[in-house]
Amino acid sequence: xxxxxxITMVFFTVFWVCHIYIYINNMTLFIFYHVSYQNVTxxxxxxxxxxxxxxHVLPCDICIINCILLLQVTVRDALNQAMDEELxxxxxxxxxxxxxxxxxxxxxVSRGLWKKYGDKRIIDTPxxxxxxxxxxxxxxxxxxxxxxxxxxxxxSMQAIDQVINSAAKTYYMSAGRQSVPIVFRGxxxxxxxxxAQHSQCFAAWYGHCPGLKVVSPWSxxxxxxxxxxxxxxxxxxxxxxxxxxxxxxxxxxxESQSKDFLIPIGKAKIERQGNHITVVSHSRMVSLCLDAxxxxxxxxxxxxxxxxxxxxxxxxxxxxxxxxxxxxxxxxEGGWPQFGVGGEILARIMEGPAFNYLDAPAxxxxxxxxxxxxxxxxxxxxxxxIKDIIFSVKKTLNA
Amino acid sequence: IGYGLLTSRFLSDLCKCDLHKLExxxxxxxxxxxxxxxxYYRTMQTIRRMxxxxxxxxxxxxxxxxxxxxxxxEACAVGIETxxxxxxxxxxxxxxxxxxLTRGGTVREIMAELTGRRGGIAKGxxxxxxxxxxxxxxxxxxxxxxxxxxxxxxxxxxxxxxxEICVCLYGDGAANQGQIFETYNMAxxxxxxxIFICENNKYGMGTSVERAAASTDYYKRGDFIPGLRLxxxxxxCVREATKFAAEHCRSGKGPILMELQTYRYHGHSMSDPGxxxxxxxEIQEVRSKSDPIxxxxxxxxSNNMASVEELKEIDVEVRKEIEDAAQFxxxxxxxxxxxxxxxxxxxxxxMEVRGTxxxxxxxxxx
Numbered sequence: 001x002x003x004x005x006x007i008t009m010v011f012f013t014v015f016w017v018c019h020i021y022i023y024i025n026n027m028t029l030f031i032f033y034h035v036s037y038q039n040v041t042x043x044x045x046x047x048x049x050x051x052x053x054x055x056h057v058l059p060c061d062i063c064i065i066n067c068i069l070l071l072q073v074t075v076r077d078a079l080n081q082a083m084d085e086e087l088x089x090x091x092x093x094x095x096x097x098x099x100x101x102x103x104x105x106x107x108x109v110s111r112g113l114w115k116k117y118g119d120k121r122i123i124d125t126p127x128x129x130x131x132x133x134x135x136x137x138x139x140x141x142x143x144x145x146x147x148x149x150x151x152x153x154x155x156s157m158q159a160i161d162q163v164i165n166s167a168a169k170t171y172y173m174s175a176g177r178q179s180v181p182i183v184f185r186g187x188x189x190x191x192x193x194x195x196a197q198h199s200q201c202f203a204a205w206y207g208h209c210p211g212l213k214v215v216s217p218w219s220x221x222x223x224x225x226x227x228x229x230x231x232x233x234x235x236x237x238x239x240x241x242x243x244x245x246x247x248x249x250x251x252x253x254x255e256s257q258s259k260d261f262l263i264p265i266g267k268a269k270i271e272r273q274g275n276h277i278t279v280v281s282h283s284r285m286v287s288l289c290l291d292a293x294x295x296x297x298x299x300x301x302x303x304x305x306x307x308x309x310x311x312x313x314x315x316x317x318x319x320x321x322x323x324x325x326x327x328x329x330x331x332x333e334g335g336w337p338q339f340g341v342g343g344e345i346l347a348r349i350m351e352g353p354a355f356n357y358l359d360a361p362a363x364x365x366x367x368x369x370x371x372x373x374x375x376x377x378x379x380x381x382x383x384x385x386i387k388d389i390i391f392s393v394k395k396t397l398n399a
Numbered sequence: 400i401g402y403g404l405l406t407s408r409f410l411s412d413l414c415k416c417d418l419h420k421l422e423x424x425x426x427x428x429x430x431x432x433x434x435x436x437x438x439y440y441r442t443m444q445t446i447r448r449m450x451x452x453x454x455x456x457x458x459x460x461x462x463x464x465x466x467x468x469x470x471x472x473e474a475c476a477v478g479i480e481t482x483x484x485x486x487x488x489x490x491x492x493x494x495x496x497x498x499x500l501t502r503g504g505t506v507r508e509i510m511a512e513l514t515g516r517r518g519g520i521a522k523g524x525x526x527x528x529x530x531x532x533x534x535x536x537x538x539x540x541x542x543x544x545x546x547x548x549x550x551x552x553x554x555x556x557x558x559x560x561x562x563e564i565c566v567c568l569y570g571d572g573a574a575n576q577g578q579i580f581e582t583y584n585m586a587x588x589x590x591x592x593x594i595f596i597c598e599n600n601k602y603g604m605g606t607s608v609e610r611a612a613a614s615t616d617y618y619k620r621g622d623f624i625p626g627l628r629l630x631x632x633x634x635x636c637v638r639e640a641t642k643f644a645a646e647h648c649r650s651g652k653g654p655i656l657m658e659l660q661t662y663r664y665h666g667h668s669m670s671d672p673g674x675x676x677x678x679x680x681e682i683q684e685v686r687s688k689s690d691p692i693x694x695x696x697x698x699x700x701s702n703n704m705a706s707v708e709e710l711k712e713i714d715v716e717v718r719k720e721i722e723d724a725a726q727f728x729x730x731x732x733x734x735x736x737x738x739x740x741x742x743x744x745x746x747x748x749x750m751e752v753r754g755t756x757x758x759x760x761x762x763x764x765x
Contacts, residue, residue, distance in 0.1 A: 094558070120558065126588070131547050131581025138551020141536055142488065142565075144558060165541050166548055172742045173529040175522035176765070178536065179745035210752075211743055234746040313750070351757035 071257065076246040078220035079109050082227040083147065085259050087117055090145060093231060096123040096136055097149025097186075106151050107187065107246055133159035133184070137166045140182040140236075147231060150186035153202045153240065160205075167236040168211030183230045185239035188216070189283065189334045190372060190383050192244065199372035201335030203282065206238045207311040207344070213265050214311040216240045218286040220250035222309055225263030233265065240311070242284045268315035270322070274302035277328035277393055280319055280345055282308040285332045285384060292389035303393060311341060319345060320354040329354075329362035330392050334383055337366040365392045408432045409702045414636045419619045419626035419656075425643035429635055436699045439481065439634050441713050443473035443692045446497040448721045449506050450665075453496070453513055457669045461729055462513045465540075466527050468665040469497040474634040474691035475598055475659050476501045479566060481634075482641025488556065490536040490549040491568035493528040494598075494663075498568075502535035506720055510728035518731040522738065543569060543576030546595070550586045553593035553654075564592040564648040566641075572603020574617050583621045583654070590653035594644045595621065597658045598631065604667040605676040618658035631659030632689045662689070737762065 073081075087093050099106045101114035101124040114122040125132040129150065136148035150156040156163065167180045189201040206214045215230055215237060217223040223241070230237040255261060271286060272293055281289045286307045293303035304322050308315065323329050329349060331342035342364030349355055349362055368382045411431050416424040450470040456462045469476070476497035479489070491498050499509050504520050512519030513527055520530045530538040536552060539545040549567025556563040569579065574597050586593050597617040601608055608615045618626035625647070629636050637659060644655045662685045666673025673682075699705045740752040740763035752761045 123589075126581070126584055128578075128581035128584065130578040131550075131585055134544060134547020134578060135551035135554055135582070135585060138490075138536070138548035138553075138565075139555045139558070140551070141548065142552040142555035144555045161541055161544055162547065166539070166544055170537075171745055173521060173525045174531040174537070174742075175524045176742040176745070177521070177531045181745075213744075235744045 071252045071254070072249040073220045073224075073252045074247055074249045075217075075220045075223045075241070076107070076109055078224040078250075078252070079227055079241065079246075080111060080113070082224045082231075083110065084113060084116070086228055086231040087113065087121060089259070090231075092143065092145045093147065094121040094123065094139075094144060095147045095149065096125055096132060098125055098127055098151050100124060100149050105149075107243060109241075109246065110149070129155050129159040130162060133162040134166060136182055136184075137162050137180060137236075140167070140180045141170070141178055145181050145231065147183045147185060150184060152191075152198060152243070153186050153188040154198050154200055156184065156186070156202065163206070163212070163236070163238065164209055168209050170211075171235070172211055179234055180236050181234045183227075183233075183237045183239055185227070185230075185241060187243040187246075188240035189242055190244075190367070190379075193374065193376070193379065194372075195374040196371035201240075201333070201367070202238075203240055203311045203333070203335055204340040204344075206240075207314075207341060209312075211236065212312060213237045214240065215265055215309065216282040216311050217309065218245070218271075218283055218307050220248075221252055221256045222263065222269075222307070224252070224256060225261050226265065226309060228260075229262045229265050232262070237265070240283065245284050245287075248287075263309065266310050266313040266315060268309055268318040269307045270304060270318070271307045272303065272305040274304035274326065276302050276326055277304070277330065277397060278306060278319065278322040278326045279303045279330055279332060279389070279393065280306045280308060280322075281332040282311065282341065283334065285334055288384060288386050289332050289389060292386045292393065295386065295390060296393060301393065301397065308341075314344065314348070316345075316348045316352060320349065320352050323349060323354040323362075324357045327357050327359040328396050329358065330365055330389075330396055331362070332365040332384055332389055334367050336369055337364060338369065340364070340366060342366055360396050363392060363396060365389055404703070405433065405705065406703045409704055411635055411698065411702075413639055414630045414633055416636075416640060417618065417628040419616075419621075419628075420623070421625045421627060424627055425629075425636075425639040429639045431635055431698075431704070433699075433704050435481070436695065436704050437709075437713065439477050440692065440695055440699070440705075440710065441717065442477045442501065443634065443695065444714060444717045445506065445720065446470070446473045446476065446500055447692060448717050449500070449509065449724070450496060452721050452725050453510070454665065454669065456510075456514065456725065456729070462527070462669075463515070464526055465493065466513065466669040467494040467667065468669070469494050469663070471664040471685070471691070472598060472600060472631070472661045473497060474637055474695075475596075475631050475661055478631075478634040478637025479596065479641045481638045483564065483566060483645050486534065487563050487645070488534045488536070488549075488552045488565040489568070490539065490545045490552065490565065492542065492545055492570060492573060493538065493540055494570070495528065495530060495538040498535065499530040499532060499538065503532045504530065504535075506724040507727050510724045511731050514728040514731075515733060516728060516731035517734040517738075518727065523734040524738070524742065543573040543578050545569065546573070546576070546579045547582045549595075550582045550591050550593050550654075553586065553591040553648075554589065556592050557590070562649060564594060564645055566594045566596060568596045568598060570603060571597060571599040571601065571608050571615075571617060572606070572611065574599075574620060575612055580620075583624055583656075586654040587621075587624050590651060592648035592651075593654040594641070594648055595624070595654060595656045597656070598661055599658055600661050600663045602663075602667070602676060605671065607676065616658075618656055621654075621656040624654050624656050626656035626658065628658040628660065631661030632691045632694060634691060634695055741765070 104111040136146040450468040480501040508520035553565040618628040
């Protein structure tokens with residue numbers, strides 16, 4: 001009995017870190033937190049171990065590795081798993097981009113995939129975005145299902161002609177003869193300290209174009225379900241990730257662990273119910289909105305936080321339904337204000353049934369209308385902060 | 400007279416190709432059979448007459464927008480197609496009517512697309528520059544963008560292991576595009592089965608090759624990619640070179656580059672008279688000395704492979720086919736308005752598309 005107990009403890013201390021233990025009656029409750037290792041997903045586990053010597057029970061009763069109470073997965077790992085599963089499911093799926101293979105991905109999103117699938121399916125490209133994006137589109141036209149990674153979407157500007165003119169428009173121009181089942185993915189928007197040329201948000205640019213679907217996940221579950229949907233979609237999908245979200249862990253429901261877990265493109269999710277004001281956001285800003293909502297809740301203001309999940313097609317109906325309930329609206333995004341995602345949402349609300357329900361003008365919270373500066377104090381003040389969201393909510397409610 | 404006196408096959412001398420990083424080139428002789436000769440003649444003549452008819456219709460304002468005509472370059476499209484299989488793949492730029500035909504489109508569909516009718520090969524939604532058939536990826540409007548696409552098609556061929564290749568065409572103007580060099584690099588690195596073909600018609604719109612390129616040896620511009628340069632007005636030369644190149648690709652050696660020296664009689668497009676940057680004498684000289692159709696005709700007649708009447712008969716048949724097609728193209732109705740928003744996404748449920756104002760909601764199906 002002791003030996004079994006001892007061996008299990010050794011095993012777990014190698015890969016697990018014991019955070020706390022509670023001594024209850026004659027039993028010690030050990031709570032372990034898994035340290036993320038390669039592709040093994042972390043989860044919390046409760047081990048009930050018998051502490052007392054007098055207790056005579058069979059080994060199988062002693063160390064009960066309890067059911068997985070919570071599954072915590074980072075956005076990075078969720079993306080990785082999604083790609084892994086889709087690569088396994090469909091032979092025609094392959095990944096190409098800079099450093100995706102032997103380097104395991106510039107941000108380690110494709111870690112382990114080259115080792116598993118090899119050169120044929122995980123392809124390192126030279127630093128030639130226009131060329132390899134075009135190659136990816138051509139491969140999609142000829143029957144494969146490429147995932148084309150841009151190291152960041154800033155570099156997609158070099159290849160934007162291929163995304164728009166070769167991918168997005170082709171199904172229409174050919175009157176349905178030629179489809180382009182491709183996913184363009186990579187980090188989008190502001191990061192930390194990377195300055196002006198590496199911080200642009202492209203949601204509005206790509207969201208502008210018919211023929212594209214544009215997706216912007218926030219949580220790990222979003223990342224997983226939406227990436228799988230994007231890869232299975234027979235059309236060009238621009239998949240906007242966020243570098244600052246890659247390392248953030250989220251709880252994943254059991255349902256979301258299924259290999260066929262898909263989140264439909266084009267449907268928003270209400271992350272937090274509320275009655276006083278609708279707060280619409282996408283990507284990393286959803287985190288800030290939820291934090292702001294928590295603070296506001298203490299003052300009795302209940303925000304309904306909507307995670308857009310998809311930029312195009314925009315789920316205007318979800319936003320309208322919410323606005324018709326709360327009568328107030330703000331949008332929150334990291335990108336620049338002019339001609340942006342918030343602008344589109346406000347225009348749709350104006351044009352749609354929800355306008356008459358507004359008790360105050362809807363407003364946008366956006367990044368500051370400047371190229372991104374480097375110095376931390378300047379950078380911090382270039383993107384919406386929680387206080388800006390709180391301020392805008394209060395202003396809207398008091399208007 | 401009798402056809403019995405005609406030669407059924409003839410061994411023709413071919414032009415010698417200039418070679419780059421190649422030990423050997425295509426053969427210097429090739430057999431042309433009577434059937435082949437007649438078929439090439441018919442197809443080239445069809446392209447010629449189709450393009451001239453398009454010229455007419457454009458001047459009557461029945462064709463609008465862009466119209467880039469291929470007359471003069473027929474030997475390229477026909478020669479290339481005879482060097483590959485229909486199961487292979489091909490992509491080109493906007494001077495694409497000839498290739499749409501050789502890749503399986505009909506004259507009717509092509510002309511109706513030019514006139515923007517529902518019977519067009521792209522249902523009237525693409526126009527001159529956006530025609531597609533099976534294993535033919537257009538028709539591409541952005542200069543040079545088709546080259547990486549073609550290499551991507553070749554990547555798919557290699558990936559799927561189907562022994563197919565991709566012919567990827569571009570012009571002397573496009574040859575200076577950066578993305579083409581990016582493509583050379585990747586195609587060579589990954590040994591993609593891609594034949595890059597530069598149709599050098601000496602002018603990129605109004606700019607002659609000498610004024611646009613520091614090196615006009617386009618067949619060498621692939622640097623580490625082996626290349627050959629040949630007379631693009633001789634359909635047999637083009638055929639043999641294409642066969643040679645296809646064999647190179649299929650054997651896994653990677654990409655190869657061909658430069659076809661050719662000429663277009665029309666200006667860059669219908670809005671370019673084509674005489675401000677070149678002389679009429681130059682155009683006339685090419686017409687009289689190097690016309691691809693005349694060259695083939697002379698070759699067949701002088702080797703007793705066809706009779707004058709026979710070829711005339713083909714001319715008459717072709718003319719009739721073009722007339723019928725033009726008739727169709729001018730009488731077929733335009734696409735219905737409810738087709739406006741269709742074909743945005745493939746395999747998607749029907750969706751709503753915003754019209755020009757918020758009250759107009761249009762329907763879109765896949």
